[in-house]
Every structure is written in C-alpha cells, then in structure tokens.
Amino acid sequence: MMNIAVAQSGGPTCAINASLVGVFREALKNPTIDAIFGSVNGIEGIIGNHLVDLKSMILTNDDMELLRQTPSTVLGSCRYKLPDHHSDETVYKKIANTLKQRNIGAFFYIGGNDSMDTVNKLSEYFRSIELDIKVIGIPKTIDNDLCITDHTPGFGSAAKYVAATMREITRDSTVYSIPSVTIVEIMGRHAGWLTASSAVLHAMGETAPHLVYVPEAEFSPESFLRDVRQEMSKHKAVIVAVSEGIEVPEGVQSGCVDNFGHKYLSGIGKYLEGLVRGEIGCKVRSIELNVMQRCSSHLCSKTDIDESEAIGAAGVRCALAGETGKVMVFRRAADVPYTIVIETADSADIANLEKFLPEKYINAAGNNIRDHALSYFLPLIQGELNLVMEHGVPKHFAIHESLLK
Amino acid sequence: MMNIAVAQSGGPTCAINASLVGVFREALKNPTIDAIFGSVNGIEGIIGNHLVDLKSMILTNDDMELLRQTPSTVLGSCRYKLPDHHSDETVYKKIANTLKQRNIGAFFYIGGNDSMDTVNKLSEYFRSIELDIKVIGIPKTIDNDLCITDHTPGFGSAAKYVAATMREITRDSTVYSIPSVTIVEIMGRHAGWLTASSAVLHAMGETAPHLVYVPEAEFSPESFLRDVRQEMSKHKAVIVAVSEGIEVPEGVQSGCVDNFGHKYLSGIGKYLEGLVRGEIGCKVRSIELNVMQRCSSHLCSKTDIDESEAIGAAGVRCALAGETGKVMVFRRAADVPYTIVIETADSADIANLEKFLPEKYINAAGNNIRDHALSYFLPLIQGELNLVMEHGVPKHFAIHESLLK
Numbered sequence: 001m002m003n004i005a006v007a008q009s010g011g012p013t014c015a016i017n018a019s020l021v022g023v024f025r026e027a028l029k030n031p032t033i034d035a036i037f038g039s040v041n042g043i044e045g046i047i048g049n050h051l052v053d054l055k056s057m058i059l060t061n062d063d064m065e066l067l068r069q070t071p072s073t074v075l076g077s078c079r080y081k082l083p084d085h086h087s088d089e090t091v092y093k094k095i096a097n098t099l100k101q102r103n104i105g106a107f108f109y110i111g112g113n114d115s116m117d118t119v120n121k122l123s124e125y126f127r128s129i130e131l132d133i134k135v136i137g138i139p140k141t142i143d144n145d146l147c148i149t150d151h152t153p154g155f156g157s158a159a160k161y162v163a164a165t166m167r168e169i170t171r172d173s174t175v176y177s178i179p180s181v182t183i184v185e186i187m188g189r190h191a192g193w194l195t196a197s198s199a200v201l202h203a204m205g206e207t208a209p210h211l212v213y214v215p216e217a218e219f220s221p222e223s224f225l226r227d228v229r230q231e232m233s234k235h236k237a238v239i240v241a242v243s244e245g246i247e248v249p250e251g252v253q254s255g256c257v258d259n260f261g262h263k264y265l266s267g268i269g270k271y272l273e274g275l276v277r278g279e280i281g282c283k284v285r286s287i288e289l290n291v292m293q294r295c296s297s298h299l300c301s302k303t304d305i306d307e308s309e310a311i312g313a314a315g316v317r318c319a320l321a322g323e324t325g326k327v328m329v330f331r332r333a334a335d336v337p338y339t340i341v342i343e344t345a346d347s348a349d350i351a352n353l354e355k356f357l358p359e360k361y362i363n364a365a366g367n368n369i370r371d372h373a374l375s376y377f378l379p380l381i382q383g384e385l386n387l388v389m390e391h392g393v394p395k396h397f398a399i400h401e402s403l404l405k
Numbered sequence: 406m407m408n409i410a411v412a413q414s415g416g417p418t419c420a421i422n423a424s425l426v427g428v429f430r431e432a433l434k435n436p437t438i439d440a441i442f443g444s445v446n447g448i449e450g451i452i453g454n455h456l457v458d459l460k461s462m463i464l465t466n467d468d469m470e471l472l473r474q475t476p477s478t479v480l481g482s483c484r485y486k487l488p489d490h491h492s493d494e495t496v497y498k499k500i501a502n503t504l505k506q507r508n509i510g511a512f513f514y515i516g517g518n519d520s521m522d523t524v525n526k527l528s529e530y531f532r533s534i535e536l537d538i539k540v541i542g543i544p545k546t547i548d549n550d551l552c553i554t555d556h557t558p559g560f561g562s563a564a565k566y567v568a569a570t571m572r573e574i575t576r577d578s579t580v581y582s583i584p585s586v587t588i589v590e591i592m593g594r595h596a597g598w599l600t601a602s603s604a605v606l607h608a609m610g611e612t613a614p615h616l617v618y619v620p621e622a623e624f625s626p627e628s629f630l631r632d633v634r635q636e637m638s639k640h641k642a643v644i645v646a647v648s649e650g651i652e653v654p655e656g657v658q659s660g661c662v663d664n665f666g667h668k669y670l671s672g673i674g675k676y677l678e679g680l681v682r683g684e685i686g687c688k689v690r691s692i693e694l695n696v697m698q699r700c701s702s703h704l705c706s707k708t709d710i711d712e713s714e715a716i717g718a719a720g721v722r723c724a725l726a727g728e729t730g731k732v733m734v735f736r737r738a739a740d741v742p743y744t745i746v747i748e749t750a751d752s753a754d755i756a757n758l759e760k761f762l763p764e765k766y767i768n769a770a771g772n773n774i775r776d777h778a779l780s781y782f783l784p785l786i787q788g789e790l791n792l793v794m795e796h797g798v799p800k801h802f803a804i805h806e807s808l809l810k
Contacts, residue, residue, distance in 0.1 A: 381797035392786035
C-alpha cells in the first residue's frame, strides 16, 4: 500500500479541477493506493507539509461532477520555480521529507511550463538519491504553448468562451448605422493560439474577426491602420482580435498615468484603440476578455473537460506502470472523426519550452488565420456540460477556506 | 386589415429580440393584421422609409426560438431623440408619411428611456393631427432604471451573467497564497441596479462581493481604502463590485494619455486599482465586464427572455384594444412564488425619468447590499434556455447584412 499526492500550479483554467478528478477517480479504483493527498498551493504545500485528505472532501460522484465544472484550482496554486538541486538541495530535502513521512509513492503535478520544469527537476533529484517516488506531470494551460502535445487541457474551454463571446460582441457591435472598430484583446504573451482560435467563427459564416494579430506575425502600426481602413471599406463594424503579446515598436505596456498620478498598465487593446481614434477618427472600442477567458466554466468545452479528466487518470496509470519524470500528452490520431490518444513524453523535452502557432496557419499578410487551420481548433470546442445550477447561477465545488489556510 | 411596424432602439441587451418575437408572434395570431414591418435602425428606419418585411425573414418557429437567443438588435438600433413637434414638425411629417403610405396602424418601439420619449412625443403628435396610428412602448435596458415597471426586460439576463462571472472571478482570484484585491467594474452610469445584483452570490454562501459601490451611495477614496483594508483582514482575496458611474472627487473618467500620446478614457476600475496599488501596495487587478454583460446571451435568464417575449405580445394586444401612448410595464404580484402581471403606464410618466436603487437596499456604510434586497433580484435570474449550438458555439439568427443597409 502507498499514498499519492496531487497538486495544481500556475494560472487558473476551467479544466485543472477536471484533471484532479481524473487522478482522484483513477486512484480510487486501485487497491494498492490508500490515501490521496491534495497539496495546498502547488509544490509549496509539499515543501511546507500542508496536505489535505481528498477522500474526506470529495465524497460522492456528484462532488466529482461539480468539481469538474468548477473553474480555477480548488487546491490553490503557486508560481514557484525549483532551484538547481546541485547548487541548493535545501528545498528538495524538505519535499523528500514530506513525501517520505506521508508514505507518498507518486506525486502528480498539474500545471504549465514551469510546473513541468518542477516535474523534471524533482524526478531527476529522486533518481540521484535513489528515492523511489514517481513524479508525473499533467499539462494544463489556456495558452496551448506546450511542446509535443497536440493541445493542452484548458485550451479548448478558453477557445470556446473566446469564440462565443467574440460572436456576441460582433452582434453588439453592428447595431448602429455609423462605422465602428471593435478591438478584442485576448491572452497569450508569446503564442497566439487562443487569439487564432477566434477564427473558428469563419466556419460558421461570420466574417468576423476581420483581422487577427498574433505574436508570431510581424506587427506595425502602419500596416494595422492600412488593414483597418481596408476592412472598413467592406464592413460597417470591423472586429479585430489581438493577442496581448504582439510586439509594438516602443513597448506600450510600460505604464500610463491617470489623472490622479497613479501609474498603471495599458494593454495592447487600449493602444490600438488610441491609434484608431487618433489616426482614423471613427467610433472605436477595445475590450479585454481578461480572466473571464480562463475561468468561464459556465461555457466550458465538454471535450476539454472530458479529456482533462482522462489525461489525469492516464497519469495515475503511468505512475503505477513504474514510469517517472514523464508528462502526459495528447496525440491526435485524426481530425475526422476527432480521435485523441494519450501518450507520455520525457519532461525534459517539454519543460521550459514553448510551442508557437505554425506559420502555415497565418495568412500571407500576417493579419488573419487561414481556413485550413480551423480543422485543428474546431474539435476542441465541441460539447457542453449539464451545468449544476444554484439560484440561477452555476454552482461551484467548495473546500472550506479554513482547510486551505 | 392593417399593417404594423416594430423597431428596436438604444443600447443592446440579450432580450430585445425576444420582445420582437413577442410582437411578431402575437401579430401573426391576429387576422386583422397583415404585413409586419421591421424598421431598420430604430425610428431612423421609419423616417427614412427603410422597412423590411419580417414575415419573409422569420419563417419558422425554430427561427423565432433562435431569434429569442440572439443578443443585440437584429434590426439595428439608433440613438435618436425627436425634437418638440411644436418647434419642428419636419421629421414628424416624414414619420407620418411612411406610416400612412405603408398602411401601418400601430407602431411598437422597443427601447429604453429615450425611446419612451419618442413613444410619448409621437403619440401626442398623432393625436394633435387626429391621425389614428397607435404607438406603444416596450421597455428594455440592462440598467433597470425605468420608472413604474418592477424591472426591465434585459436586466435579468445581464444580472445573471454578472453574478455567474463574479463567482468565477472569485474562484480565479483566490488561487494564490498572497493577499489580493480584485475590482470588477459593472455598467450603470446613474443607477446601481446591475452592480447591486451581484450581491445575489451572498444567497449562495459566497462572501464575495465583499464590497459593493453604487452611484446612489456617497463615495470617498478614503473610506474605500479603509473598507478594503478591513476586508483584507478577513479575506485573502477581496472582491469589489463597482458601478462605472460612482462619483469620484475630480472626475477620473476625463481621459488619460498613453505612452504614445494618445488620449483615452480610464474607467473607475482602473482608478480604484491605482488607488489600491499606490496606497496599500498589494496585488490588485481591475476587470471591466464591458459589453459582455449586455450581450452574453449564452448565459441569459430564461425568466427574462420569456417575460421579454410576453411583454412584446402584450403590447400588440394593448394596441388592438385601442390604446396609444402607453408603455407596457411589469407589476410584481408576489416574490414567492414569483408572479408578474403585465400592465400599462402612460408614456409621459416614464419618458426621461430614472429609477434609482432604493436606500433600504444599501447598507448603512454605503459599501454593500442588504440581504433583504436579494428577494428582489433572485427571481429575475432563474432558468436557462436550451441553446442552439453550431460547431460548439451558440448560433445566432441572421438577417442578411444587405437587407439592413
């Protein structure tokens, strides 16, 4: 008999709790696993020996379904990067102590790039001191920028929210008879996956988004203004999708000052809004989808949630098969009918690397997404969950605040 | 036999098209009504004789259901205020000409405050020239600030989106172990109804929103900072709901300048974010719900959509009964079980007036909503539609752009 531990890390998504359910439900099936610990605030909970007993908190299948529908990380999160164990072993010793003391034979880390670095370093360290504790990474990020895997858990739900909301914004933007430009700022500092996914609307007969700017394509204010003018000659209401991370000449995001002398960040949307207002002079609005694009579980993708649970479960089977230092990944066997196979990759091949939008998805002008990219995005946003409602609002699974800290 | 005309006006909501369906479906039932015209871009379409034949566009019950789920105004909108007909009759003559030429015996105007002013002025003018054309107002606004009516069509859907999103933002904001403040800016220039509605989360065991600021209560930066500090002593992640229209000392919203010298508006959320960052120095984020709160039909309130259709239908019956210059209103017969009766009010008693949040709904400190107000808000956000999906995204009813202009 052994115990296991699971933790969640990095920025929230709609699917991290589904992966937790996957680990939990698969572990319950296995008679060699006894306690299932949740680490509070990612790896910090292991370092500080702050673990909770998940079996005493997730009691029924209804609890698991509710948890699958609950956005963000029910166990909290962290942004913690392990040092190199050759130069500083202190924190590694704390981690090993907690895991040994609790008789934990396998640790599952649900997270993005940085978390896969933790998986890599921890598994290497355990090998170096010949400690038999398996470390397995379960990927997640709305940015979809992890290598090897076809896509990342959490991305499909974010893409579905962005597409649906972009369509609604398009309806909202076309009501008046005067010409207008609406700029929608979407998350993605280095990779334009989420912004590009908004082009799925083209498969539904929408002309919007009329312009799509991603960090992978070169951007200049001059060509942007030329693009907008050209689209305005064709459409009364021009809709622009833009990644927060596109590179602008002088670094707009370095801070503005409001009337009260308070400094604050100005996003790329506000910058482009200012450009259009100043240079074209038409009605213009910028909209930041902000954290809603990563936490709007009320419109999550069933495909994403189901896959996120499945990849968590596969992680448990992988550890029980004796593997360590692995990250679970999706391989797409086919677009039609959409078929996904879960495999493993070495954490060293994923940690700290980024995957960018392929050039072939971006049009020649660098201002929109080609139609043949849509078969990549469309399967990921399919299906809806039967939401559990409470007084007209989606209900969330709650672990009592006092247990978490 | 007579024809009728219907138009939509003012800012978009999720429920304006449902009211259009109400007018349309009720008119179909009546053998004395022949053509049902839609006026493009509100009253502008009547002035410019730009009408479309709705019977040739809305063909099936499925079309009507899809239209009920489609946000914004399918016939376009306008912001047009009629002059006094005693001082300038020109535009009135154009309107009368169009209506007479098309044999229109009743005109239904779906809109907010300004549109009810149009209903009032038009019906008075027609009386003064003894022209027998009925003019009936169907209210709509997410602001919920119309007098006499218990609430306005469109408000419930906006409130449901705000509450659900605020709950998701709360999950998103509580993941890290460090203290934080999250400020959510909600629409409402003069009336705090929509911001106040976010307090429905308290009925679901949420402590958030911890602070609620509405234009009806006095605001000062000093008491705001004191409030935030006090809530931070109780909660790791403090969630603040604030109306865009709260009055701040020097008028923050008068424009900022970004690094490129472009002027743009800074909302109240950014202002409060700057205050917290400057004076408290903790992690802080502001989120503007922007147009999503008025167009997110994917999470509309079934109660709101059904009532919006019903009040449109009641408008047709009212005109057929010989009334004019009336606005349809809701009277709440009971909170439990929630019971609404549709009645009429004189347009003169509604036009250009605003209804504010009653003082009894606001707590003594002016920084939150009292629990007894929740029985007002909760019935309005109940129920969900069975959304028609298309490739994973809610489908919308589309009238071809070329028909609209």
